[in-house]
Amino acid sequence: MKMEKLKKIWWTLASGYSDNRETIEKLWLEILAYYSADNRFYHNFRHLAYMLEKAESYKKGIADFDTFLFSIFYHDIIYDINRQDNEYQSSVKAMECLTKLGVGQQQISKCMQQILATMDHEKRDDADTDLFTDIDLSILGEEWSVYEDYCQKIRQEYNIYPDSVYNAGRIIVLKHFLNMEKIFKTLEFHGSHESRARVNLQKELDLLIGV
Structure with a gap:
């Protein structure tokens, strides 16, 4: 656009x-x-x-x-x-x-x-709000190449921090999302993005911790 x-x-x-x-x-x-x-x-x-x-x-x-x-x-x-x-x-x-x-x-x-x-991207009692937070997070459930580009851009935004500091903080964020019962709160996004998002998040986490 x-x-x-x-x-x-x-x-x-x-x-x-x-x-x-x-x-x-x-x-x-x-x-x-x-x-x-x-x-x-x-x-x-x-x-x-x-x-x-x-x-x-x-x-x-x-x-x-x-x-x-x-x-x-x-x-x-x-x-x-x-x-x-x-x-x-x-x-x-x-x-x-x-x-x-x-x-x-x-x-x-x-x-x-x-x-x-x-x-926190937690579920709310308003359908519009749940869709809003799902759209905000939808990058997590894109193809790996798109997700990887997102990761690189986030890292650039935190470029004042060394890898040791950034990685520790990023690991906390990744675990937060992975521990959610549902990352995406609407039926549409849960169905279309949830599985891939979890794969992407876990892959990034594994890369950061050296698995």
Whole structure:
């Protein structure tokens, strides 16, 4: 998905809530600046495009598609590997920006909840949120070559750390996912991505521990 397509999706979405073109463009440029930062190798516009394409494929099953799209645009807007509260800060940023657009409080709250759900990717009582976290994690269940590229990009984002430190932390993350009863919470993604995700995660884990 090209940048112009991403911008068009943003403008179409935001224009449904505000006719202030200056505000819409300013917010787009802010999104652009965050996701284009030099330290982003995975959590960038390619990740947004990937999620937006997945969302479009499941559009008929999403109750509040607008909020779903807002959540995609803002879920990783704050991304600092040295912070432990990226999801919270991203949700606050979403609240501030959506308020400027005139989005209703109920939608803003749901957007914040969806962003915060990416902290643990546990099952929620909301179908849209479960689908949102599944799409966020769907890279885990792609072909190995795609997954391997994702791994390399994540490693680049943590390039300030030596392998010994990074690998120890990554092993914890991998075991966390592998110990989940279900990585993917929706029937669709559990059926299509669960098995391959577990194979990929286990393969990466084996490589890191030298099996």
